[in-house]
Amino acid sequence: MISFDFLYFRPKSVHEALQIYQDLSHEGLQAVFYNGGTEIISRARAGEVQPDAVIDMKGIADCQGYRDEAEWITIGAAVTLSNITDEINCFPLMQRIAKEIATRNARNKISIAGNVLSSLNYREALLPFLLTDSVAVVAGPAGIKEENTAALFANGSRLEPGKLLVQFKTEKERAGANYFFKKKTKQSAVNYPIATLCAMKREGKITAGFSGICTFPFKDAKIDRILNDHALTISARAEEAIAHLPEKMVNDFHASAGYRHFVLEQLLIEMLEHFEEVS
Ligand SMILES: Cc1cc2nc3c(=O)[nH]c(=O)nc-3n(C[C@H](O)[C@H](O)[C@H](O)COP(=O)(O)OP(=O)(O)OC[C@H]3O[C@@H](n4cnc5c(N)ncnc54)[C@H](O)[C@@H]3O)c2cc1C
Numbered sequence: 001m002i003s004f005d006f007l008y009f010r011p012k013s014v015h016e017a018l019q020i021y022q023d024l025s026h027e028g029l030q031a032v033f034y035n036g037g038t039e040i041i042s043r044a045r046a047g048e049v050q051p052d053a054v055i056d057m058k059g060i061a062d063c064q065g066y067r068d069e070a071e072w073i074t075i076g077a078a079v080t081l082s083n084i085t086d087e088i089n090c091f092p093l094m095q096r097i098a099k100e101i102a103t104r105n106a107r108n109k110i111s112i113a114g115n116v117l118s119s120l121n122y123r124e125a126l127l128p129f130l131l132t133d134s135v136a137v138v139a140g141p142a143g144i145k146e147e148n149t150a151a152l153f154a155n156g157s158r159l160e161p162g163k164l165l166v167q168f169k170t171e172k173e174r175a176g177a178n179y180f181f182k183k184k185t186k187q188s189a190v191n192y193p194i195a196t197l198c199a200m201k202r203e204g205k206i207t208a209g210f211s212g213i214c215t216f217p218f219k220d221a222k223i224d225r226i227l228n229d230h231a232l233t234i235s236a237r238a239e240e241a242i243a244h245l246p247e248k249m250v251n252d253f254h255a256s257a258g259y260r261h262f263v264l265e266q267l268l269i270e271m272l273e274h275f276e277e278v279s
Helices: 014-026 038-045 081-087 092-099 112-116 127-131 221-227 235-245 257-278
Strands: 007-009 031-034 053-056 064-068 072-076 133-142 143-148 163-171 178-185 193-202 205-211
Touching: 007 112, 014 053, 014 064, 014 133, 064 081, 064 235, 072 092, 081 112, 092 127, 092 178, 112 127, 112 163, 112 193, 112 221, 127 163, 127 193, 127 205, 193 257, 205 257, 221 235, 235 257
Parallel strands: 007 053, 031 053
Antiparallel strands: 064 072, 072 163, 133 143, 133 163, 178 193, 193 205
């Protein structure tokens, strides 16, 4: 049960959603954008958040659905992980990652935007957009802008308050690239990752994305250079990549930093061997 009252809005357009947010802010009320609600509801029940209002994005056409055009695919921010696993066949890495987040029931609610902007460390649905250099469409008081996903979400950044994520646009050719994906959890398959490693190989070059290792999901140009350095052995590349993580490894009740190091090293070796075999 949520133990406080809040206002509920269901705008029909991005413009209306932003206007509602601004009007509430002027009245001194704190609003949150709401998609699947799985996180907002569980945090509200736990007393971690107490918004005055929620602005539900599910009535906004631009945030819904999936468009497959000549060279681009566009995925609305309110699209659920189940929509992805069921429908978006031209983005196999995205489908694979979505399939391993939560249960089918939870995936029927969890949205792309809610996962990418989750307050938790994992945000695994961001990884395919990072690896494909997708474009994030973001609306804010200054209008609608297209931004590079990697730059927008660098080092764990989220959106500034009052901005909303509308869609992601991905080049179809990149979405379809050969991929590697492995997620290691503490016990059951349905759990947050100790380490998730995914990678794509395009034009002979590997690019890798990580979740569960640090306090945010990331890809890193330095690490990609190391992974593609054929002057080093596969084991040396794995060890060197780990030495260049953007921050020290997470050490928590899911796994110690030492265990994460061990798991990640194995995953990196497996990934590098996979791409040597298929190339
Ligand atoms: C059983 C279970 C297991 C899970 N396992 C994993 C896992 O292994 N890996 C993983 O990555 N995730 C996992 N998750 C998902 C994660 O923890 C969040 O619950 C989920 O991603 C939130 O999505 P939502 O659509 O329900 O977001 P909401 O609760 O609606 O919103 C989450 C946040 O995003 C913001 N937001 C939502 N939409 C927008 C928008 N369009 N613009 C701006 N801000 C917005 C909200 O204001 C809020 O701050 C799991 C969840 C469950 C329930």
